[in-house]
Amino acid sequence: MKYIAEVGSSPxxxxxxxxxxxxxxxxxxxxxxxxxxxxxxxxxxxMEEILPLATEDNNHLSHAKIQSPPHEIHPDPQxxxxxxxxxxLEITVDDVPYDMKAEGNNALQHLAELIATAxxxxxxxxxxxxxxxxxxxxxxxxxxxxxxxxxxxxAEGQIETLDSDEDLRMIDxxxxxxxxxxxxxxxxxxxxxxxxxxxxxxxxxxMLAIRNHFQFKVKRSTRRVLHVxxxxxxxxxxxxxxxxxxxxxxxxxxxxxxxxxxPETVQGDHRQASSCVVGExxxxxxxLRSCSSIKPHDIINEMRQTYGVTITYERAWRAxxxxxxxxxGSYEEAYYLLAKYTYMLNKMNPGSVVALETEENNKFKxxxxxxxxxxxxxxNCRPVILVDGxxxxxxxxxxxxxxxxxxxxxxxFPLAFGIGDPEDAAAWEWFFVKLKEAIADREELxxxxxxxxxxxxxxxxxxPNADHGICTHHLLNNLKVNFRKAGKEMPTYFxxxxxxxxxxxxxxxxxxxxxxxxxxxAYLQGQAGYEKWSRAFFSGRRYSIMTTDIARSINVTDxxxxxxxxxxxxxWLMSMVQRWFSEYRSAAESTSxxxxxxxxxxxxxxxxxxxxxxxxxxxxxxxxxxxxxxxSFVVNLESKTCVCREFQVDQxxxxxxxxxxxxxxxxxxxxxxxxxxxxxxxxxYAATVHPLGNESCWVVPDEIKDRIILPPKWRRRSGRxxxxxxxxxxxxxxxxxxKEYGHNRKTCQNTISRDSNSSSDSSISESATNDVT
Numbered sequence: 130m131k132y133i134a135e136v137g138s139s140p141x142x143x144x145x146x147x148x149x150x151x152x153x154x155x156x157x158x159x160x161x162x163x164x165x166x167x168x169x170x171x172x173x174x175x176m177e178e179i180l181p182l183a184t185e186d187n188n189h190l191s192h193a194k195i196q197s198p199p200h201e202i203h204p205d206p207q208x209x210x211x212x213x214x215x216x217x218l219e220i221t222v223d224d225v226p227y228d229m230k231a232e233g234n235n236a237l238q239h240l241a242e243l244i245a246t247a248x249x250x251x252x253x254x255x256x257x258x259x260x261x262x263x264x265x266x267x268x269x270x271x272x273x274x275x276x277x278x279x280x281x282x283x284a285e286g287q288i289e290t291l292d293s294d295e296d297l298r299m300i301d302x303x304x305x306x307x308x309x310x311x312x313x314x315x316x317x318x319x320x321x322x323x324x325x326x327x328x329x330x331x332x333x334x335x336m337l338a339i340r341n342h343f344q345f346k347v348k349r350s351t352r353r354v355l356h357v358x359x360x361x362x363x364x365x366x367x368x369x370x371x372x373x374x375x376x377x378x379x380x381x382x383x384x385x386x387x388x389x390x391x392p393e394t395v396q397g398d399h400r401q402a403s404s405c406v407v408g409e410x411x412x413x414x415x416x417l418r419s420c421s422s423i424k425p426h427d428i429i430n431e432m433r434q435t436y437g438v439t440i441t442y443e444r445a446w447r448a449x450x451x452x453x454x455x456x457x458g459s460y461e462e463a464y465y466l467l468a469k470y471t472y473m474l475n476k477m478n479p480g481s482v483v484a485l486e487t488e489e490n491n492k493f494k495x496x497x498x499x500x501x502x503x504x505x506x507x508x509n510c511r512p513v514i515l516v517d518g519x520x521x522x523x524x525x526x527x528x529x530x531x532x533x534x535x536x537x538x539x540x541x542f543p544l545a546f547g548i549g550d551p552e553d554a555a556a557w558e559w560f561f562v563k564l565k566e567a568i569a570d571r572e573e574l575x576x577x578x579x580x581x582x583x584x585x586x587x588x589x590x591x592x593p594n595a596d597h598g599i600c601t602h603h604l605l606n607n608l609k610v611n612f613r614k615a616g617k618e619m620p621t622y623f624x625x626x627x628x629x630x631x632x633x634x635x636x637x638x639x640x641x642x643x644x645x646x647x648x649x650x651a652y653l654q655g656q657a658g659y660e661k662w663s664r665a666f667f668s669g670r671r672y673s674i675m676t677t678d679i680a681r682s683i684n685v686t687d688x689x690x691x692x693x694x695x696x697x698x699x700x701w702l703m704s705m706v707q708r709w710f711s712e713y714r715s716a717a718e719s720t721s722x723x724x725x726x727x728x729x730x731x732x733x734x735x736x737x738x739x740x741x742x743x744x745x746x747x748x749x750x751x752x753x754x755x756x757x758x759x760x761s762f763v764v765n766l767e768s769k770t771c772v773c774r775e776f777q778v779d780q781x782x783x784x785x786x787x788x789x790x791x792x793x794x795x796x797x798x799x800x801x802x803x804x805x806x807x808x809x810x811x812x813x814y815a816a817t818v819h820p821l822g823n824e825s826c827w828v829v830p831d832e833i834k835d836r837i838i839l840p841p842k843w844r845r846r847s848g849r850x851x852x853x854x855x856x857x858x859x860x861x862x863x864x865x866x867x868k869e870y871g872h873n874r875k876t877c878q879n880t881i882s883r884d885s886n887s888s889s890d891s892s893i894s895e896s897a898t899n900d901v902t
Contacts, residue, residue, distance in 0.1 A: 131168045140168050164825050318368070322381045327355060330370055330379050335406035339436050343390055344400050355379065360400075361390035399438045407432060407440060408451030415452055425449055453692075460524040461840055463694030464493050468836040469829050470696050470821070471496075474703075477819045480504060482545075482567035485838070486559070493841045495559050498699065499545035499567035502710060502816035509813040510534045510542050511804045512571045514564075515600075515677040516578045518557075521548070522692045525840050529691070529698075530560045533679060535672075536813050537805040538725035540713060541679045543706050544568065548695060550841065557587035565591055575669045577677055579603040580657060596669030599661040600677040601627045608649065613870070615646050627663055627675060630774040635665040664778065672804075673779050700821070707818040714814035720807050723798045728805035731781065732797060738784035744792045752789040764789045769800055781805065 131140035132152055143149055155165055318337055324330040334357060338345055343366070349356040352372065359366040369383040411428050425445035432438045432445075440448075467485060474483045480501030486494045514532055521527045530547035545564050549556040574595040578584045580603050588597050605623055612619065619642065626638035642649045653659070659666040664675070690701045722729045745753040750767035762785040764771045775783040780802030782790060790797050803809055821827075863870050867879040 130170075133166050133168070164823055318381070318384060318386075320381050320384050323373075324370075324379045324381075326377055327372075327379055330355060330381075332406055332409055334368060335401040335403065336409055338401045339399060339406065339410065339438060341388075342392075342437065343388060346400075359388070359390050364388060364390035366390070398440075399436075402432070402438045402440055402444070404444050404447035405451050407444065407448035408455065410436065411448065412452040412455055415456055423449070457694055457697045460694045463696040464838045464840045466696050466824075467493065467496070467838045468833050469824075469827065470699055472829055472833045473821050473827055474498060474500075474699075477821055478502070482563065484563050487838060488842070490839070491837060492839045493695075494549065495556065496548040496695070496699075497545065497560065497563040498547070498702070499564065500703075500706060500818055502814075502818045503542070503544050503706070504567055505816045506542065506710075506813040507534065507544060507568050509804070509809040510536050511672045511674075511802075512573050513575045513577065513672055513674050514544065515674070515679060516576065516584065517677045518584075519691070521698075523695065523698075526550075527695075527841070528556065530557070532560075532564055535674060535679065536713070536725070537728060537810045538713075538717075539727045541709070542813060543709065546702050548698070554583040554586050557584050558590060561587050561591035570594065573670055575671055575674075577671070577674060579677060580607060596667070597661065598667060598669070598671055598675075599657055600675070601662055602676040602678060604653075604657060604662055608652070611652065612646050612649060615649065619645050619649070629663075629665055630778060632665045635659075635663060665774075670778060670780070703818065703821070707820065710814045710816070710818050714811070717807065717811040717814060720810065723807060724801060724805045725807065725810050728781065728801070732787075732801070735782065735784045736787050736791075736797070739788035739791060742785065742788040744788050746789075746792070752792070754785040754788050756785070766790065766793075766795075766800065 130143040132143065133140055134155075141148075143152060152165065318333065324333065334345065343364075344360045345357045345366070345368075346360050347356070348358045348367075354369070354371055356369045357367065358364075365385050366388050367383065367385045368381065370379045370381045372379055407428065411423070411431055414423055414431075425442050425448075428445040428448055429440055429442065432440055471483050471485045475481055478501045482497070482499040482504070484495070484497040486496075488494050511534065514534055516530070516532045518528050518530050521529055527548055527550060530545075530549065532544040532546075534542040534544055536542045545560075545567060547556075547560040547563070549559070570592070574592065575598060576588050576592060576595050577598040577600055578588065580599050585597065588595065601624065605620055608615070608619065608623065622638050622641040622645065626635050626642065629635050629638065639650055642653075653662070660668060662675075664671065664673075690698055693701060717725075720726060724732065741757050743755040745755075747753060750765060752764045752766070754762045754764055756762070762772050764776070764786050766786070766789060768777075769780075769786075770777045771783050771785050773783055773785060775781075776786045782797055782800045786800065787797055790800060798806075862873055864872050864874055864877045864879075866874045866877045867881060869877075869879060
């Protein structure tokens with residue numbers, strides 16, 4: 130047996146009695162059911178070959194018997210004298226449905242602190258309870274599902290009963306939180322099994338019926354009794370459970386496992402296949418990252434192929450919601466825990482900027498997160514921030530605000546994340562204010578965003594000294610919407626005009642757009658402005674970053690994250706940043722070139738082009754360069770400029786500059802920006818993103834625990850959420866006079882030729898004649 134102390138840590142082997150009691154102490158102190166999962170290795174063979182004999186030296190497990198720990202485990206001699214000497218705990222691995230596998234990427238933390246602070250007094254008391262009550266501990270799926278020991282097992286046709294009131298009273302007095310079935314196990318049902326509630330017992334019975342292909346009906350159901358029998362009146366299968374006196378838990382008192390019913394009792398549909406039960410059947414598939422996007426149709430096929438049960442699409446969809454809620458928690462509970470997450474983010478990552486803002490009635494309003502690792506690494510990235518917003522598919526809606534940059538290797542460098550109400554000017558302004566508090570201003574700062582008025586106004590107000598650029602991808606989508614008949618050549622001409630470095634070439638491509646549609650120039654100049662989207666007119670330094678696609682790629686990295694409760698979404702964003710920092714840090718350390726890989730490849734390509742050029746020096750730093758087509762370029766190595774403007778805009782030597790550098794026998798790396806160097810790339814990811822760890826191990830002040838955040842007042846719109854960011858707009862109307870879209874016959878101002886008028890009139894008269902006929 131091994132157990133996971135924290136997600137991502139190596140399994141800890143349970144090899145001594147002291148390990149067993151330490152693990153039981155951890156489970157006693159932790160109220161979370163899914164903490165410290167157990168990994169079982171099941172071997173077949175004689176017990177003497179599998180487990181070593183217990184000796185005084187090693188004190189190992191022997192014959193599946195855990196001997197009591199030595200008295201010196203506690204420094205108090207009096208307490209050691211009171212410890213029981215003859216105590217054994219029988220560990221069984223019967224009916225284990227599968228092998229647990231530990232997965233995760235976090236590091237083991239606080240284990241030494243837990244050992245130092247373990248309450249040995251409670252440990253000794255718990256061992257006395259085990260001795261007095263003869264508890265049989267079945268360790269299944271990482272949860273301590275202890276069951277009151279019974280000598281008989283539920284074999285086929287065997288009846289187990291618990292009719293003695295004295296036995297029931299003893300169970301009621303001795304059982305605690307671990308003395309019950311805490312997870313639905315379709316193969317485990319015995320007398321004296323204790324369930325935390327009546328609903329959990331119903332799920333257990335429903336899964337048992339689906340797995341064994343029979344149906345049952347409720348014979349009696351009250352607040353204190355649950356009695357179910359098989360739907361076939363001739364069948365003897367029955368289960369009877371009663372409520373304990375001191376709590377809401379139910380204990381199985383009678384179980385007859387024999388079945389004599391006809392196979393015709395189950396024909397496709399199953400009365401126990403409710404959405405909750407089906408959700409329990411498919412829940413484990415959603416725990417796998419590769420199966421996180423299971424659709425209702427997949428659930429329908431799974432239930433039909435695995436269990437032979439046919440369900441409707443609506444029931445499958447509700448089963449999916451039940452399974453996800455069971456794994457992730459409810460949306461409302463996530464808002465309640467948001468204050469604790471904010472506190473732990475600041476505690477585990479000192480220097481981070483994490484903000485939580487609420488309404489007057491404690492309703493959630495905004496959330497902001499900028500980790501300390503991003504703040505530290507941002508100084509080694511190019512001063513270009515890309516911002517974008519994407520809708521969330523939460524129960525209460527909302528928008529995910531994203532700010533990121535590019536490192537020297539053209540990789541995504543996440544800066545900050547925000548969650549708020551649907552995109553508006555106030556939400557964006559709050560996000561930029563917090564972003565400015567986190568990373569402050571930098572010289573030559575450039576912010577690139579979509580062509581959205583609310584974002585533009587917020588940038589102008591919060592960052593008045595920064596250069597604002599518009600994403601060319603968003604602008605092109607607007608052109609496609611406003612000029613539907615522009616033709617297939619328009620995207621090519623627009624991209625060439627936006628990416629060229631020279632104004633002469635820019636005018637050439639704009640003339641091509643005038644041929645396509647003369648109104649395009651007026652739209653690009655008046656609505657957007659050349660200085661916002663064109664590289665030739667842009668006053669700042671964009672470093673060839675023309676779009677916000679990398680910001681949008683963060684939003685669509687995992688579509689399922691958009692549907693998570695808010696705390697799970699924050700955990701997912703943290704794990705994504707942590708994973709990227711770890712991977713990029715390793716890649717940077719393994720880089721063998723002077724520059725980042727992408728910059729090195731680009732420099733090598735430019736160097737190949739420079740070999741065919743002719744260089745005429747004017748002085749020690751100014752050169753006249755001729756390319757193979759006899760075009761003339763002037764390069765100044767002292768100011769790092771070229772008339773092609775590529776050298777000064779991208780901060781990498783162009784082919785003309787490299788020709789002059791090679792002639793002077795200089796190093797090209799001396800003329801590259803420091804942002805492309807290997808050292809800057811390594812420094813960008815030098816900091817570590819520390820995980821939050823298990824929630825049960827958090828130490829949070831009482832004032833933070835008592836702060837309850839309510840769900841926001843805004844909710845997601847009814848209906849199916851839109852899948853595309855910019856869906857195509859449907860045409861509203863078409864003019865019957867000129868056949869153009871966007872207006873009607875009364876408002877038409879287009880000139881119509883005489884021939885077209887006569888043809889339309891003839892067609893109208895012809896249609897009228899047909900109507901009369």
